Amino acid sequence: MRTDTRKQFVETTSQLLHERGYEGTSLKDILAKSGAPRGSLYYHFPGGKDELVCAATRHGVDYVSEFLRECFAADADPIAAVRAYASEAGRELAESGYILGCPVAPIVLDGIQSPELGDICREAMATWQDIIAGRLRLAGLEDERAMSFAALLVSAIEGALLVARALREVTPLDRVGSELAAQLTAMLQEVEDSHE
């Protein structure tokens, strides 16, 4: 029961952050949307909005990290992983009515209002790039090339989520997915050729 209430607060906050950003997410809205009493919110989150936003952002970041670790696992095909990253991001965005994008984006664009939130955002971006770069090194790419492609991939998906939300169509994610899958195919082919 206690855990359920806590979880519900986190999910409600997460939803509001996606809808209207950090500044547009008020404690009043979180309470109204969750239907829980104010005392319950402060019981679970004595730090108020800041603590709730940190928990919601961490929750979203962990979800993405876990998804990427699965996609880019050592025994998974990295080219299929690039496609899956783009298509899953597009699917979630479209199914939510063009609301659910990256959990870090609304925090970053509202100016990152606390050092703790800053740490969560920085670590998220570094972790996601590292997961992808790790798999690419395993596939034979040199360190700098792997990091560079990982930065391009994370940036392109982040941006495509934004462009897609503006256009209200998933085409940018489809295009980013197929362009980068093709590019990675060529890069891995080059690695293979150089070993022959």
Next chain:
Amino acid sequence: MRTDTRKQFVETTSQLLHERGYEGTSLKDILAKSGAPRGSLYYHFPGGKDELVCAATRHGVDYVSEFLRECFAADADPIAAVRAYASEAGRELAESGYILGCPVAPIVLDGIQSPELGDICREAMATWQDIIAGRLRLAGLEDERAMSFAALLVSAIEGALLVARALREVTPLDRVGSELAAQLTAMLQEVEDSHE
């Protein structure tokens, strides 16, 4: 004098949108930052915040469109243009203390609060992609390939601005610029080879 006051309101609003997003930008803050009387704001912008935000976003979008038209002009090198787009975005972000990114992003991520703002955001994304795709078609790329690369480029720069702001370093923009310049070089080489 009238024009100067109007311009100052637009610039102040634009700055606040970059700093804290749509929801974090209040009329009170705009007035405090601009130092102008409230009557003057309503004289120039009878529609209040919505009219001001539309004007500020349009101002930012026009600035980017003009920059891209110059970079991707018919007589300019498209590969140099890709590099210039990334490095200029990175320079402005870093020089502003990691504040100045895309003028459309804070509007999109706060949920696009009016049909007019929606039109501005959608048109901006379409226009930027069209400018780039137009130059790539001129360089010999087929229509779908040109549109696809343009979508990737705009998305990657949008996303790199966000990742760079989270990390407080311009590395993502450097990496996106050099990865995509290399990719375009290979694509244009292929076009040239196919004509031999």
